[in-house]
Amino acid sequence: MRPSLMRSTSQLLRRRSYSSASGQPERKVAILGAAGGIGQPLSLLMKLNPLVSSLSLYDIAGTPGVAADVSHINSPALVKGFMGDEQLGEALEGSDVVIIPAGVPRKPGMTRDDLFNINAGIVKNLSTAIAKYCPNALVNMISNPVNSTVPIAAEVFKKAGTYDEKKLFGVTTLDVVRAKTFYAGKANLPVTDVNVPVVGGHAGITILPLFSQATPATNALSDEDIKALTKRTQDGGTEVVEAKAGKGSATLSMAYAGAVFADACLKGLNGVPDIVECSFVQSTVTELPFFASKAWEEWS
Ligand code: NAD
């Protein structure tokens, strides 16, 4: 046997035994907007996730390079890059989880609603393709304004006859990540032990961190401290937008938060019990049709 063939055969064998050794089902994750500020670090983090067997990186430009780069990392997920409308179907086909960070970010002085005109159209087109090519996938919506892009996706899926409210999530994990960090810092608690539910929506005062339900509880914080922590969590996105001074919004912390949420989705799909994450979903908790709250689901 020629050396190159020997190498490819042994790689194949290693891959097969690796997959059966892990005992996990094969899972395909697609990232739409994978060449962007969030998309690139999120692609890296999903490539490192052992629950991912196939990673599909889609964007309107730049994905061949991102995919080539990420694909050299020696973790099990097989990476493929897709670019442009004509490759969107192939990128999505067979996906278990689709993560959407496609769209424009804020600049200083803008609200998330100012992104609506551009991002609504992007999300509508991508959701139409999801309904066609992977109607059963769990959809993790990152594109802003989340309070509007999630209902847009829901309407597209309803029109296509594929809507399942248990499979559409607005990703609000960054609000939780920020609330945990700020609470732990102020209360002088080990940040990895801290949990803080955040409910409501993902814009300004609709972001409602429930510090009264934070764990571990503390009596080190005054009412004024809680007020300040609440405001900082609500303004966390703006804090980053202003610090980046025109060069976009949160990307690295968002990629981390997106990876945490996608991992929870994969675990849920794989039947891991008691997976709980806050996210913006169709809801009966209030009179609002969509509301972020603690969601406990087993998707399998
Ligand atoms: P970015 O401009 O760096 O990247 C966006 C990417 O989307 C680009 O690569 C662009 O080519 C791609 N894109 C545009 N149209 C597309 C389409 N039709 N199909 C596929 N890809 C397309 O922006 P970013 O910093 O990565 O932010 C992306 C979005 O995420 C923004 O709307 C931002 O407001 C939002 N965001 C949400 C949260 C959250 O907590 N949910 C946090 C941070 C940012």
Ligand code: LMR
């Ligand atoms: C965030 O919370 O960081 C994102 O929604 C991006 C933004 O525009 O603030």
